[in-house]
Amino acid sequence: MERKRLVVLGAGESGVGAAKLAQKQGFDVFVSDFGAIADRYKTALNELNVSFEENQHTSELILNATEVVKSPGIPATAPMVKALKQKGIPVISEIEFAKRYTQAKTVCITGSNGKSTTTMLTYHILKNAGLNVGLGGNIGQSFAAQVATEDFEWYVLEISSFMLDDMFEFKADVAVLLNITPDHLDRYDYKMDNYAASKMRIVQNQTEKDVFIYCEDDEETQKILKRTNIKARTYPFSIRKKIENGAYLENNTIHINTHLNEELTMSISDLALQGKHNIYNSMASGIVAKVLELRNETIRESMGNFKNIEHRLEFVAKISDVTYINDSKATNVNSTWYALESVGTEVVLIMGGVDKGNDYTMLKDLVRSKVKAIVCMGKDNKRIHEAFEDDVDVIVNTFSADEAVQVAYHLAKKGDTVLLSPACASFDLFKNYEDRGNQFKAAVKEL
Template sequence: MNSNNNISQNQSQSNTTAVRSRIVILGAGESGVGAAKLAQKQGFDVFVSDFGSIAAIYKADLQSMNIPFEENQHTEALILNATEVVKSPGIPSKAPIVKALVEKGVPVISEIEFAKRYTNAKTICITGSNGKSTTTMLTYHILQKAGLNVGLAGNIGRSFAAQVADIDFDWYVLEISSFMLDDMYEFRADIAVLLNITPDHLDRYDYQIANYAASKMRIVQNQTSADAFIYCADDEETKKILDKVNIEAQAYPFSILKKVEQGAYLEENIIHINTNLNNTLTMSISDLALQGKHNIYNSMASGIVAKVLELRNETIRESMGEFKNIDHRLEFVAKINDVAYINDSKATNVNSTWYALESVNTDVVLIMGGVDKGNDYEMLRDLVKSKVKAIICLGKDNKRIHDAFEDDVDVIVNTFSAEEAVQVAYHLAKKGSTVLLSPACASFDLFKSYEDRGNQFKAAVKEL
């Protein structure tokens, strides 16, 4: 690195007029570095810019590939001359550098859009406010067990672009966030899954649920009658937005409230999945590895994907019966003095916390809080009143949680570390109850990520 600035020493090459098309990558995390790798392999002149510091592992990757980069700044002279820009999903469209690019007419796209250009693999794209990771992992598990040559990417695991650069898969299961969808234009999902739409990330959507819903519906853009669209027929916001969108793909709804002809439904605790009227899959919900109402929906969605691909019923049943959920999603940690400790750190919005509370059948000491993204806690009120005996706030600013629940629970305590929260919970929890970490908020005020938050919680429980 240059001693007097934060630009890598190869930058001087980028100042010259390049014969090759120039790709600039904004953000040097998993997504950005993967895109840089693929861009270099495709022969582009590549430059990477991160407004923050770059993690050592990604910096080493860029240096090993001899890709010029900068950190802790965006140098306009090195960015605005791009032919095209690949933007990491965490960078908002309102960021000054993105506004400058748009004003100059430089196309700004997502890593997913960029990577899809260079693979013939078919894609199963899963989005929704809640359950994306679980459903993505379950779908991937089913396809792997069935022997398909399948990769896992998107908002989970290794970068899609990096895998396209290195590996030749026939299928990819992609977890797709609204932030990714916002920068996808020509991309087409062979199978699109929309699990639900509930208020989340509204700070990125002018606090309008309609804007967020419109972003989620981009999952079906460019689909044809040869493709499949799988969605929850019980979800109110999905039903509203579906009335405004023309769906070209074959639609497969899933519901636990009513029968559907093609798709999935629940009747007397038996799931029925059919995409072909002559070959219905049935499975008792008691045989599902993932329990709770929300996981019936997730399992239905994955099961429909498997049936669209005409996988064997026996393989689908086995896969859905043996699957182990991802870390930090309703993850059992320990039972101490007849009190269960559950890590649901991945619950970064109110709806996820609703699902978590709904799935617990005991009294609850709830640990919640963090970076509030415009949360409306009203939907939690009935569950909090009936189940929650104490709330332990884990965040720097807990005022909105106090305001929301001070009339519904007797005890609300502020804490500022996972260790402190667990210690307080240990003293408040009674035998037979559950200590549930389900924050309903992002983690970045006190932790590096929801994984860091969950890991610190688990470590603190194990110290009890």
């Protein structure tokens, strides 16, 4: 019998992980990347004896596939993806592929904002409670690579809308939808409905035995829920109203009740993650833990001692009574809104970079009430000037992290916060958002 041919498009973390698992499962594997492949991934593919190509897609080597696993970064409009679809060759995501080969249960977390934080917090709670649990998806090590080499009983997966678009048979045992706000609309014909429908794929294939956790306060979620048939048990969370079965906030105390065991209560001042948006993130993780019937003491302890991920509202230093915060992961306007909302002092805001057609309107009120100066860091800051010239007295242009930090240092007074929260991608001056965050931190340490 001829071996099935599996072609992997994109040789990043998910692609190389898929190749590893496919090879273990006896496929004839080929990896193709339209760009250059990073050295560590080339080394990994060579060690696996998997053939690959870079800087091109060779049709003859790809269009003979039985099935194709595509990196989430490649849009459905890419010529090679179109050619595969025309030939009727199935194109799936790494997550879809990996799930076929594991009996492990999954907690899948999606949303426009907060998913990395919520995924990490949920993983932290489950691991501390003694579950045999892995962490993957859009974060950390590839899910497929772990299915090939580990033996976890649970996985907490961060799932982006791009991944969901290529998931068909996959089912989440516990699905979490945090929020739906405009992001990546360029991949969805600039239609909010298309993007929302993509996010809602998180509940596909769920049955009455499964769980769906969502934010009752989120407008777009409410809209799409009216058009979606949900079979799973649902647990909403809200900070505006009392929820019988789920989580709510009352007198600065979170209440979580799943009616499987006793109610969990916790003061928001005891949460490791501060700020309104993090109350939502903590509630979502708390419901997951309660649904899995973990002990209240364990959940409280984990929600109190969690350390947030790097580059997301990360405390860097306090110098001359000015606090420096690195939120380089804020690559869209919404993330910057959350960052500003969580800071309780006057702010010198460092922002800018590659603007994805941003609409800055939603930031105007917060900027007017909290921001004393904006330090732009990017090659073209025209749109930031236009957006905020009436709201802030000082807007300065800078062209490096060093320069931006120096300028911010001189603009900040005692008790202020210098916040790097760019609202833009980083590719004009930096390799990626991590590089931008690291350069910011290094510049702060030099002060």
